Amino acid sequence: MDCMVRRRLHRVDNLAGHGRHAGPAATMRTMTSTAHPPSARSPFGDHLRHWRQHRRLSQQGLALEAEISTRHLSYVETGRAQPSREMVLRLVERLGVPLRERNALLVAAGYAPMYQARPLDHPDLAAARQAVDLVLKGHEPNPALAVDRHWNLVAANAIVPLLLAGVAPWLLEPPVNVLRLSLHPEGLGPSLANAAHWRAHLLHRLQQQIAATSDAQLQALHDEIAAYPFKEDEADSHGAAPASHIAVPFALDTDHGRLNFISTITIFGTPVDVTLQELAVESFFPADTATQVLLSQLRSGTAKHP
Known part of the structure; x- marks a missing residue:
């Protein structure tokens, strides 16, 4: 329930799931993707491609926002290159991925989850x-x-x-x-x-x-x-x-x-x-x-x- 009037709780701003997850790449792209999300066992590249396409970004567009080469991004998506933990965090930040899904992408890339869910x-x-x-x-x-x-x-x-x-x-x-x-x-x-x-x-x-x-x-x-x-x-x-x-x-x-x-x-x-x-x-x-x-x-x- 709601009426689209927002306010903040000690600087309570945006609500992701309820309006809060719009990161840099998500702000102008709000249409849903028709593709099903990858499974938990899918490789990192599949997860990355899903989120890039979900945000309606080309490889070149995401590469520019993440300040990496398009070739390297392509290699990461196809599994020919293994991203560092820092690279994973940079990509999910640029894509405006929610914290729960950021954990999933970290695990898919072979790293421990970063955000607790207490x-x-x-x-x-x-x-x-x-x-x-x-x-x-x-x-x-x-x-x-x-x-x-x-x-x-x-x-x-x-x-x-x-x-x-x-x-x-x-x-x-x-x-x-x-x-x-x-x-x-x-x-x-x-x-x-x-x-x-x-x-x-x-x-x-x-x-x-x-x-x-x-x-x-x-x-x-x-x-x-x-x-x-x-x-x-x-x-x-x-x-x-x-x-x-x-x-x-x-x-x-x-x-x-x-x-x-x-x-x-x-x-x-x-x-x-x-x-x-x-x-x-x-x-x-x-x-x-x-x-x-x-x-x-x-x-x-x-x-x-x-």
């Missing part, structure tokens, strides 16, 4: 977990939640469960996928007042993530969500947000009335841990006074049926 409750990430909890709790009475790269719920504040009345229990069993929950016919899908706009927005966001990460699991999630039935919005049938909106709103009909939200995404700046790079905190803000009042009533338990 769980958020690991002692080394205590400060990060505290920051996430502070953002979630401090945002009440407005809803906020944290998700991983695949949109699985990591944490949420006390307001989020209040908005899930009527959701099928199986959608709330861990791991809870927030995108599936928000669009599934047994989830919040039927309660969305702007289902077509919100669906189009989420699918576009997933496409951006797939372009950044080349993640097959995200592609499968995209295809699943795209197949869900949905009701057309009254305004039009093309999924485009009305020009009067400053951002795509999240409009939810509840037993107590309609809630209209805009949202921000908070991510950790310059992370060197895979978990932190893939973590996003989404905070929802009332888009009107009626929503603000209703949220306060929901929190206090005084909300009434209209």
Whole structure:
């Protein structure tokens, strides 16, 4: 869930998987590749070629960005030359490869992984977990939640469960996928007042993530969500947000009335841990006074049926 308004948590900038992995070579190339990613056992050259083509770069283009000869790059891709560890790191940096995939490329080249992927409750990430909890709790009475790269719920504040009345229990069993929950016919899908706009927005966001990460699991999630039935919005049938909106709103009909939200995404700046790079905190803000009042009533338990 989100509305494309970004903010920063102690310099919390870009979100890769959620918008953060655009490196130098990825910035202007956001279309997805049709080729399947190499397997874990594929040689380094196959991985490198996949990412170069995924970023729509020629060998000459990548060679120029990495400051190496085109011939040497060609030899690396075909396996005729073995890249040094420093060369691998330079290439993945120029290609804007996410940290998780950088580890895979290092292993494929015969080197040890560089970036740890510790769980958020690991002692080394205590400060990060505290920051996430502070953002979630401090945002009440407005809803906020944290998700991983695949949109699985990591944490949420006390307001989020209040908005899930009527959701099928199986959608709330861990791991809870927030995108599936928000669009599934047994989830919040039927309660969305702007289902077509919100669906189009989420699918576009997933496409951006797939372009950044080349993640097959995200592609499968995209295809699943795209197949869900949905009701057309009254305004039009093309999924485009009305020009009067400053951002795509999240409009939810509840037993107590309609809630209209805009949202921000908070991510950790310059992370060197895979978990932190893939973590996003989404905070929802009332888009009107009626929503603000209703949220306060929901929190206090005084909300009434209209």
